[in-house]
Amino acid sequence: MLRGLFSKLEFPYAQFPCKALTGEQIFMPFWEAVSRLERCDFKVMGVTADGLSANRHFFMLHNDNNDELTHKVINPYTSEERYIYLFSDPPHLLKTVRNCWASKKRNLWCNGKEIRWKHLEDLYQRNRGETGLVLVPKLKYEHIHLTAFSKMRVDLAAQVMSDTV
Secondary structure, eight states, X not given: OEEOSSSOOEEOOOOOOOSOOOHXXXXXXXHHHHHHHHHTTOOOOEEEEOSOHHHHHHHHTTSSSSSSOOSEEEOTTSSSOOEEEEEEOHHHHHHXXXXXXXXXXXXXXXXXXXXXXXXXXXXXXXXXXTTSOOSOTTOOHHHHSOOTTGGGOHHHXXXXXXXXX
16 A cells, blocks of 8 residues: 555555465565656655564565564665665554463563563453442453454454553
8 A cells, every 4th residue: 555644645556465475575576666656756765564474574684684673774766865664563563462461471571560461360350349340341351351353353452451441
């Protein structure tokens, strides 16, 4: 999808329906698209991708060390020294953080204190107390008991990590 930063331009540039894709397979079509857009006087400033492993690998291919993500790369199709910034899609990052938090294999920390999914589960159980008084009304069963489908829902991830929950 091609989008203008300072205009309402939105244009689906290309789609490649497939079952499986690698970062290497994305590399050449991406740079061909950048080349064509720059020749049409569009200034390519950034690219946004979801958390698919092929997309993460595509980003890594732009790093000389090939062992960590990079956030920008020089645009070779412009006479000026201009970068193309590589962004991860924020909604997918929210889901990733929530799913890592819910995983028993991961440990998350904030300001030197461990954050465990069990803390949220305990809060939910206390919230359902026998008094009828609900302390956290926005925290629901579907926020705590994740299924394969609910792990894909951005709204649940955003809500469970909001200040109101």
